[in-house]
Amino acid sequence: MSIKVCIADDHPMVINGLLNMLSIYSQIDVLATYANGEELQQGLLSIEPDVLLLDIQMPGLAGDELAPILLKSYPLMKIVTLTNFDNALYVNAMLQHGVQGYLLKTTDPETLKNAIEIVAQGGKFTDPAIADKVQQLHTMKKEIGFSPLTLREKDILQLVVNGATTKEIASALHLSFYTVENYRAKILLKLDVKNMAELTKKALILGLVK
Amino acid sequence: MSIKVCIADDHPMVINGLLNMLSIYSQIDVLATYANGEELQQGLLSIEPDVLLLDIQMPGLAGDELAPILLKSYPLMKIVTLTNFDNALYVNAMLQHGVQGYLLKTTDPETLKNAIEIVAQGGKFTDPAIADKVQQLHTMKKEIGFSPLTLREKDILQLVVNGATTKEIASALHLSFYTVENYRAKILLKLDVKNMAELTKKALILGLVK
């Protein structure tokens, strides 16, 4: 029994490469390819694959916004996301969205095939090249999980990451300068960082802000 | 007379895609493919192509650092850079480095073929999808003196993102406090951000740091 696969990627080159790499595996059938999120959604109405290879970064609706929507409409379909990013920034966001597989575009044919097969059988697959990074992320999260940020703290954090100064945040949120200073201090403490640059990095990696 | 081409890209998928797309053009011969900068440099010792398709972002020596080095050693070889980035920052940097062509990985076979042929004949080629952006940049650059980061600036940037203070960076790189302060100011100016938090965010998103 062959595995039915669809591909959504805005790069003709990547689609070409995937088709070529998968062509040698008779047990995997690529039914359709799409160049963007709209085409994909249209196509899924008539063709529902077992596994969808989905690019994270596409024009219009990006994969990381698309995945949760698709999973709601097609709960039986498995999604394997594709990305260039090995920087763990987006890995975290996707794993939270219930995606079953995560592959880098640097992957080889063998790994690609394995990922599709494992996911089709109901398993989960993370690219070996980032597996350790994901692990690091999980332990990092557990460490700070004991003192999660409050909603208010997240508000301030978002503004800090956008480059706002204490004074600006205070006037934006109608708070006093001193109150905002206290929040900033508390956030630094909770995330165990020493300044706004390090805080910004950690917040982005952990997916605490956009 | 056929055009001799080599490809350097760390993505097997992209290489596969390029090979497939170029296979239909008999006038273009792909002689070799390489997965990183070291392999490429090794390979060029024995095989010198007319045109090199070079990925900008590769592990180790990145394309934007590699290009000027290669052009010095092989002045007759033409380089066409490949990137996902429609980020005008690096387009400009590459063109300044004497690269003859600039293609996005979203390109189609026809455009790819044209780019190779034009460059092989001594012309220059910029992906139509970013041509207008480059133009905008050139006028913008004249107005505000905008230019990409130097290697040294990247060093400082990396440390800033890691949360280092000016004093710490100074002692780490054996520079004076004032020198480091100057670099920071220049980086803020170049990336058009106003503080280290915003800088960190932009640097991470643009992939300027790890």
Next chain:
DNA sequence: CAAAAAAAGACTGTTTTCCGCCTTTTTACT
């Protein structure tokens, strides 16, 4: 070689952040 660009160093203000340590009010819970 001369000119340009990059790298390094220097100084002075001003603003912002960072570090304590503290009080009051509101909200949530059980």
Next chain:
DNA sequence: AGTAAAAAGGCGGAAAACAGTCTTTTTTTG
């Protein structure tokens, strides 16, 4: 009703960042 947690406000001092202007040295390049 009691208390724990969150939200808000407050202050002073030290450290760091930010803004502006400037000089010297080295490297690159036409």
